Amino acid sequence: MMFWLAVAAITAVVALWLARPFLARKRTVSMESDYAISVYRDQIDELARDRDRGLIGEDEYRAAEEEIERRTLKAARQLDTSPGVVRRMPAAAAAVVVVAGAASLGLYWTYGNPAMPDLPLVQRKMDLLAEAAKGGDLKSRVAYLAEKTKKDPKNFEDWWMLGQAYAMLQNYTESAEAYRHAVELSKEDPGVVVAYAEAITLANGNRVVPAARIAFTQVITKRPKDPRARYYLALAKAQTQDFEGALADWMALKRESAPEAPWMPLVRRDITNMARFLKVDLKTLLPDATAAELSKAGNFALGDEKAKVEERIAELKTNLGNEPKDYKSWIELATLQARIGENETASASLDTARDRYKAAPFIVAKLDEAARALGLDAVKPAASEPKGPTQQDIANAASMSEEEQGQMIDGMVEGLAARLEENPKDINGWIMLIRSYSILHDKERAEAALATARTHFEGDTTVLAQLEETASAIGIAQ
Structure with a gap:
């Protein structure tokens, strides 16, 4: 009932607003006064032309202009005080009200649903989420x-x-x-x-x-x-x-x-x-x-295969001593150590890598995944799920030496690079990586990252433009 009362009230207000011009009081001015004002204006224009042609002097022009302006003001006063003629059109107003009301109700009856209850905000939100969910999101x-x-x-x-x-x-x-x-x-x-x-x-x-x-x-x-x-x-x-x-x-x-x-x-x-x-x-x-x-399982088909594995382990240790930022080499090292039965050593290698990359959650997750695949989580309790540097880690960073801070930053950058290997379509990640290498004054890696990003977004002019803008800003445009 309240709904229909509200509809009736709104319809009445709109209809009356539309009918207002037909009910307003209008004033019809005297035709004579209106005509006189028009004539006086023409006379002033004519006097100005006569003065310009030299037919009358300036004094004559001023005197005549004042007289015409006096008559114009008199006619204007008559125009303001002349009795008006009221012109109302109630029949037209009534017709507008009826037509507007009938049209509104007819349209609502055709396209609306009087029986439908109000849809709460929560339900509307759920409907939108449901549509997105149906789309596979x-x-x-x-x-x-x-x-x-x-x-x-x-x-x-x-x-x-x-x-x-x-x-x-x-x-x-x-x-x-x-x-x-x-x-x-x-x-x-x-x-x-x-x-x-x-x-x-x-x-x-x-x-x-x-x-x-x-x-x-x-x-x-x-x-x-x-x-x-x-x-x-x-x-x-x-x-x-x-x-x-x-x-x-x-x-x-x-x-x-x-x-x-x-x-x-x-x-x-x-x-x-x-x-x-x-x-x-x-x-x-x-x-x-x-x-x-x-x-x-450590079963070597050939007698010299174990020797080859041990040789590769020694090579990896040397490489990681010179370049400890290669997390894949740490995983390979642990895998080979486990193959020859050095399970605790393999677990220790992964722990060293975790410490190196503690600011890179993505890489820590990869290291934990490798540990589970090798069964090393049974040798030593696995590290808790990586959450990134804690507040204490950040506080401790302030007291680190420049070398230690550099290692922490390197780990974070390498973590970003590793994540982009898994998800190469992350344009923001590539831009961040390129800028990070630039901040570390590693122009060679910045250029390599830029080249790799270009290959992943080949044909996408919008993204390529972003990459070129980034490259230009840090001075590695090619």
């Missing part, structure tokens, strides 16, 4: 689902899908939190609990922390053959130095799984690592082991 999907869980926190499906979406973005902390709500709403369904426990593990740098281990054990009690729970419980044993127990569990999981099962690559990788730790011939564990797996 994963971040918009996360935002959309997060809004839905706020609106309806008891909806299991929303929490479950939100946990999956966060996991796809590798935001495992938020994924675990979403799965926690899903666990509560599902009454601790094993399939939901195992996803929750896995998210906790991944959020802790692939460490099976006590909370995750308890959850995996809970799953096993209800679903003894669950492959994910079995895999991570074996990993928990490896991370507590129970290599024999971990190997036995992974071997059992391998025997009971199809070769094409999605978890088999991880299982085979970890069996290979356990064989290396325990100095067991991998062929006795994996008769179908590939050459790459045998190599990672």
